[in-house]
Amino acid sequence: MKNKFLKLPIILFFIILFIFFYLLIIDRNPAKVPSALLNKNVPIFVTKTLVKNEKFSSSKEFGDQVTLVNFFATWCKPCKDEHAFIMRFSSEKNIKIVGINYKDNPKKTIEWLKKLGNPYSNVALDKNGKIAIDWGVYGIPETFIINSRxxxxxxxxxxxxxxxYKKINLIIKEIE
Amino acid sequence: MAPTLGNLALWLSLVFAGSQFYNTRKKNKLKIISISVIGLLISSLFSFFLLIYLYVISDFSVLNVFQNSHTTKPLFYKITAVWGNHEGSMLLWIIVLTIFNYFIFKLYNKKNFIFVSKTLEIQSFITLGFIVFTILTSNPFERMVPVQENGLGFNPILQDPALAIHPPLLYIGYVGFSAAFSISVATLVLKNGKNFPWYKYMKPFVMVAWTFLTIGIALGSLWAYYELGWGGWWFWDPVENASFMPWLLGTALLHSLIIVDKKQSLQAWVLLLSILAFLLSVVGTFLVRSGILTSVHAFALDPTRGIYILLFIAILGGYSLMLFSSKSKIYSTKNYFNFFSKEGSILVNNIIMVVACATVLLGTIYPLLMEALTGNKISIGEPYYNSTVVPIMLPAILIMGVGPILSWGKESVLEIAKKVSSVFIITLAMTIIIFSIYKSYTFLGIAGIVLAFWIIFNNLTTLYRNKFNNLTGMVVAHLGVGFLMLGITASSIWQVEEIIKMKLKSETEINKYQIFFNEINEIKGSNYLSLRGDFLVYDKGKNIIAKLKPENRFYPVTGNFTSEASIHTNLFRDLYIVLGEGNINEGWTVRLYYNPLVVWIWIGAFTIFLGGVISINKSLKRMPK
Structure with missing residues (x-):
């Protein structure tokens, strides 16, 4: 009985090491937050577009080709930082790019896009953040890739x- | 030239470590061993100073310097950048190992040759492991072509005095446990260990490790408090936990060593604790450097490093724990303690520390376990720790107030009551006073405040009664825990937070203070640009108490933004202000915190450190000659 008790530390120790080892060798990204929507259909929503203030319907926008969806706002600093990459995606023309303007002022957004360049083929307005909630957005910016279905x-x-940026390019190639 | 020399010195220290391992194992002459030990010390120090030199002269032919430094950096931060990155900090880790190695070597006397040689053998094995790791996976002297004009600079939130000395202090703590580990393993290997006063050798090392770990953790927490701008000082981040776990075990170890010294019981327990304390320190290193989890502290992701450290931990842990399970039986005794005695109280403290450590460990690895088993990611945060660790620790604090004044052996309950009655009354009075000021009641809050005063006044009276004696270090350290407890409890239960949008020349109020947003200016710093707000703080009588100047800094070299909180501190409260996003038309987002008694956390930690230093002094004097 006593001897078994003395072996307890070593048994626990190796169980913990084994978990660490397993997690090290499998392919994983600890910074990645999984999406409950992964491999599921795009949430359905209807809203207004930014520039022309027309009807924006998710079922019409998504599902005909590979699309990058980018949640952004003019008040968010990292959005400005990543804008150059979105511009690059748009100049490479491999993918359709849709922006979702999160809790923002449309006038300012139009100005912002004039100044920095507009990579989006269409921008949907998410004034009160409801669309973001449906998509499970944590905090902007967030980017989703949607396949042609x-x-x-x-x-x-x-x-x-x-x-x-490199990774997204790989993924685009993969699902095309 | 210098990089080659540094690399050479690193390889040389590998050779000396190998020779120390061989010669201590073969029990060769003291003279040969001393050459290895001193050679190891000098060569590792030399390579470390060469790296510092490379940073000072900004030699960008070295990859590590290029990645982490920049010519515009102030000299002080060029130097501290050496250990602000993975490779350089491994070098720091190695020199701390070799310095402890040297102190173990200094223990040699006529009677302990076999014991100290065995300890040095284990210590050199640990050192070898880390040197090989550094050379193979993380060599700081690696060159790069073509040579770059300037470096990449380094993370500006690390450019800070508290953080500059935080890693060295923390490493003295972690690595100090390596000496305890080596002594423990050497003892288990030894045939007549039971009759050998190994614990007397172990004690000063544990004292040093624990004392420095305490102040290292405290400085990290202080940095998080004023630099991260979240108004808090502890976030239960996995890497914070990685330093907290060895600290908990170290606390248990420190106290058990007292019993071993006095009563010769609990020996097996202490041998196990000292092994586990070091293993947990290395596991902490693993967690930070393998990229297995994300954290504000995590270094670059690199699985090969992870595999290497893991393998090394498996060897160290496998060997030592196997040895423990087969050899520790002779160290177990069947001495039972009386609950109401000094040893009884220490034993309860031990159980609580170990349970708390296990709880933190569970919280830290449970998400990893779940991911390994189910593939789902979960995260465990503050609520778990607050509702488990905090209540577990409370009884330990209660006992801490009484334990030191109990006698060894047995004591009647009546005697105890007599000893503590006056303190009991002062505690009650102080608690009533403080709650009549702050007027917010929660169960944990009341318990925390009562216990804090309980410890403070118990130790103050002991300090007053006994003047300076053998126990002073312990009493001072306990007093520090009381202060710490007061600060932790008060700032957790009475913190007031306000997040508002403020325009220039507008005014707001937080806990009886008026805050006036006076102006906003652009400032040019040494290697950053900054937008600085100017806030005036008035009290009720409209007197200006403070000018607070929070900043938003931009570091052009790395493209980072940081926010510098501005804090006005006195013994009763901190006023803490952070400038957020904004512009002149709409105003700026401003976060304001009123943090009562928070300064007592740092006063407490420093008092504990002071107590530790006094005790180290004492235990060094009592080393066997």
Whole structure:
């Protein structure tokens, strides 16, 4: 009995090490927050577009080609930081880009896009943040990749960095 | 030239560590061992100072300097950048190891040759492991071509005096436990360990490790308080936990060593604790450097590093714990304690510390366990720790007030009551006074405040009665825990937070203070640009008490933004203000905190440190000659 008790520390120790080891060798990204929507259809919503103030319907916008959806706002600093990458996606023309303008002032947003360049083929307004809630957005910026059948394939929380930029490009190739 | 020399010195320290391992194992002559020990010390110090030199002269042919430094950085931060990154901090870790190694070597006398040699053998094995790791996966002297004009600069939130000395102090703590580990393993290997006063050798090392770990953690927490701008000082971040766990075990170890010294019982327990304390320190390193979890502290992601450290932990832990399970039986005794005695109170303290440590460990690795088993990610945060660790620790604090004044052996309950009655009355009075000022009641809050005063006044009376004696260090450290407890409780239960949008020349109020937003200016710092708000604080009588100047800094080299909180401190409260986003038309988002008694956390930590230093002094004098 006593001897078994003395072996307890070593048994627990190796169980913990084994977990660490397992997590090290499997392919995972600890910074990645999984989306409950991954591999599911895009949430359905209807709202207004930014520039022309027309009807924006999710079922019409998504599902005909691979689309990048970017939640952004003019008041968010990281959004400004990642804007260059969104511009790059738009100049490469591999993918349709839709912006969702989160809790923002439309006039300011139009000015902002004039100044920094407008990479979006269309911008939907999410004035009270309801669309973001449906998409499970943590905090902007957030970027989603949707395949040509309207299914969410990838999600990134936070600004796009050079590393994420490369990764998104790979994913686009993969699902095309 | 210098980088090659540094690399050479690193390889040389590998050779000396290897030779120390070989010669202590073969029990060769003292002279040969001393050459290895001193050679190891000098070569590792030399490589460390060379790296500092490379940072000072901004030698961008070295990858590590290029990645972490910049010519515009002030000299002081060029130097501290050496350990602000993974590779350089490994070098710091190694020199602390070799310094402790040297102190173990200094223990040699006529009677303990075999014991000290064995300890040095284990210590050199640990050192070897870290040197090989550094050379193979994290060599700070690695060159790069082509040579760059200027460096990348480094994370500006690390550019701070408290953070500059936080890692070295923390490492003295972590690595200090390596000496206890080596002594413990050496003892278990030894044939007549039971009759050998190994604990007398272990005690000063544990004291040093624990004392420095305490102040290291406190400085990190102080930095988080004023630099991160969240108004708090502890976030139960996995890496904070990684330093807190060895601290808890170290606390248990420190107290058990007193019993071993006095009564020769609990030996097996102490041997186990000292092994676990160091293993947990290395696991902490693993958590930070393997990229297995995310945290504000995490270094760059690199799985090969993780695998290496893990392998090393497996060897250290496997060997030592196996040894423990087969050899520790002779150290177990069947001495039972009386509950109402000094040893009884220490034993209860031990159980509580270990349970608290296990709770923190569970909270830290549970998300990893769940992910390994189910593939789902979960996160465990503050609510878990606040509702588990805090209540677990409360009884320990209660006992802490009484324990030191109990006698060894047995004591009647009546005697105890006599000893504490006056303190009991003062405590009650103070509690009533403070609650009549702050007027907010929660169960944990009342318990925390009562216990804090309980400890403070118990120790103050002891200090007053006994003047300066053997126990002074302990009493001072306990007094510090009382202050700490007061600060923690008060700032947790009475903190007031306001987040508002303020325009220039507008005014707001927080807890009887008027805050006036006077002006906003652009400032040019040494290597940053900043937007600085100017806030005037008035009290009820419209007198200006303070000017607070929170900043939003931009570091052009790395492109980082940081916010510098501005804090007005006195013994009763902190006024804490953070400038957020905004512009001249709409005003700025401003966060205001009223943090009562928070300064007592740092006063407490420093008092504990002081107590530790006094005790180190005492225990060094009592080393076997």
């Amino acid at each position: 309207g299914i969410i394939k990838y999600r990134h929380v936070g600004a796009i960095t050079p590393k994420i």
